[in-house]
Amino acid sequence: MLGSRSPEELVKERMERIEKAIDLKEPNRVPLLIFTCGDILRKYATGYELYFNYDKTREASLRFVSEFPVDSLGVVTAAEGFVFSLAFADYPDIAPSIRFWSGPMHDALLDRYTRWPGRELPEDSILQFIGGQFMDVGEYAKLSDNPVAFVNEVILPRSCVNLEKPGSVKANASLIKLGVEASRFLKFLGDLAVDLARAGVPSLPLTFAYTPLDFIGDFLRYPTGALLDVRRYPDRVKQACEALVDPIIKIGLSLKPAGAKYAFIPLHLNEYLSPKLYREFYWPTLRKVIETLYDQGIKSLVFFEGWHDVHLETILDLPKGWGIAYFEKTDVRKAKKILGGHTCIMGGIPPSMLLQETPDKIKEYVRDLLGEAKPGGGFILAPGVADIPKEVPLENLKALIEAVEEYGRY
Amino acid sequence: MPSLDELIEAFVELDEGRVLSLVEKLIVEIPPPDILEACRKATVTIGERFEKGEYFLSELVYAGEIFRRIMDIVLPKLREEVKPIATIVLGTVEGDIHDIGKNIFKAFAEAAGFKVVDLGVDTSPDRFVEAVRRYNPEIVGMSGLLTIAIESMRRVVEALKQAGLRDRVKIIIGGGRVDKYAKRYTGADDWADNAMLGVRKCKRLIGLEG
């Protein structure tokens, strides 16, 4: 599928295509990006292999792009691990290496946030981030006072079996094991990027950030706990969100010296909140994170999970060209109408369609969608993160790729 | 003595503190089933506000929590069980651990008078089959938030067929990743990605006014 061009040329062309779209321009064709947490790669390897055997993951990713030449493939065969990054926010060399929580990292700390194939789960399942409630409402003040210390001293001992007794031989040994795994994982990510580039597929230079309220929901109070706290203890929640901004920005900037350009930020509680609560508890601190990173030369790749429709206008608060708004269920056509010329829009492929429609229907869908979303540029086609299940018929993915070639040209 | 209308109003406005103090006072003189009926009315209005876009998921989560706390007070006082309008066996399907939406649906279904047997999360087809045998429900409800959950739902429908139980129940699927495609693929009788609509559809599935 490389045609007459060398992999280097292809990488360059594809990266330019993506960057032009991000810069709100018209590239030569609409880019197609795929982010996977591994499910689609289970066509080529078991869940267990993907999470615990980095070589297998590289192999599977390469097989995927050789069959499905997309403009970029993001492979995250790991769980949410931002809490571990936050614990090391003051150490830019450590923080980003444990942003994604891999199977062997779980082995090292035995955290209670995640469950894994071949460990707590059957070998060919997908990993589970289950989260939990590791903080009491009475502890908001301590969290706000010093989030990094609080996570280290209070949360990790509660959430990780092997860190239960800080300073114990077991805890210290586990942290050393974690360090070893973190550097193996970083090496894997680097090697994977090199492998993919050899196949002509560029990787986005990513760094990571988070929304403060989601941090509280995902790692400290559980999503429903955070929502109830917003009602019952609004001031405590607000104060904690503000305190989390700084360490989150530090993590976002940690990979800047290594050339990172885009901060990936997945949103979780956005869909739950009324516009009023969103503007009060969620958006101000998220906005601060995005704007500060932007001032420092990092654009954000924000994944707006679920329905984000009622909050779309708030995105216009950001400076033009701030980054990429990646939508999951929100109709990208509608988003383009509101945000076109201000924000690069990404998304548009519902996974259930890939699973159940015929190739012809998929092509028709892409044609109609691009008819509306393509003009003027600033648009990237993608299914949601972690979206494509392994049951998706190969012809359907092929149809998707062909359709972009056919209808995505400018 | 406060009135049931006050309770309904406080519940609809999600005034948790007032709701609980009203229930504590009302429970002394008012028969528990009347309090439950007031709750049902309140949840219908809350549902309407949600569907009109005045309330959002966080309000539903909060309403579910308030309902749970009301039940904690009322249930121990209930001398005989109120006869449910029907039974729903409900669970998040295999491979999926998301249950916030399922729990909201459960609260609204209970408030509407259904008995709900909750199988929890990551529920295998076998456990659904077993529960249908044991509780003889009119409805099986499945929840799923992952796209791969759709496959798990299909396998539950298949397992119910194999066990010869498919025709004894109506099947409804729900959760953030289900849609018309998923209904078709799984062979369910209906689908809903919103709890209120789900409750109405459950009623319709068993021939009641939705």
Ligand code: B12
């Ligand atoms: C909160 C959340 C979590 C929480 C879950 C907490 C919990 N106990 O539920 C945590 C943080 C633990 C979590 C974990 C994971 N998550 Co998650 N999560 C979400 C999130 C942000 C919101 C889901 C939610 O609660 N929605 C709100 C509820 C109220 O809506 P709902 O379920 O649709 O329910 C309504 C209706 O559908 C209906 N309803 C619900 N059930 C039923 C049943 C019946 C019978 C009926 C009639 C109606 C009905 O009533 C409800 C009220 O109206 C979504 C993104 C999103 N916005 O959808 C991702 C999302 C679902 N998660 C996702 C993923 C990938 C994961 C993980 C695998 C992440 C990981 N790599 O570790 C793990 C899951 C592990 C597993 N195997 O399941 C993906 C799924 C992608 C896909 N298409 O498959 C999503 C879509 C995010 C994304 N990447 O786009 N997650």
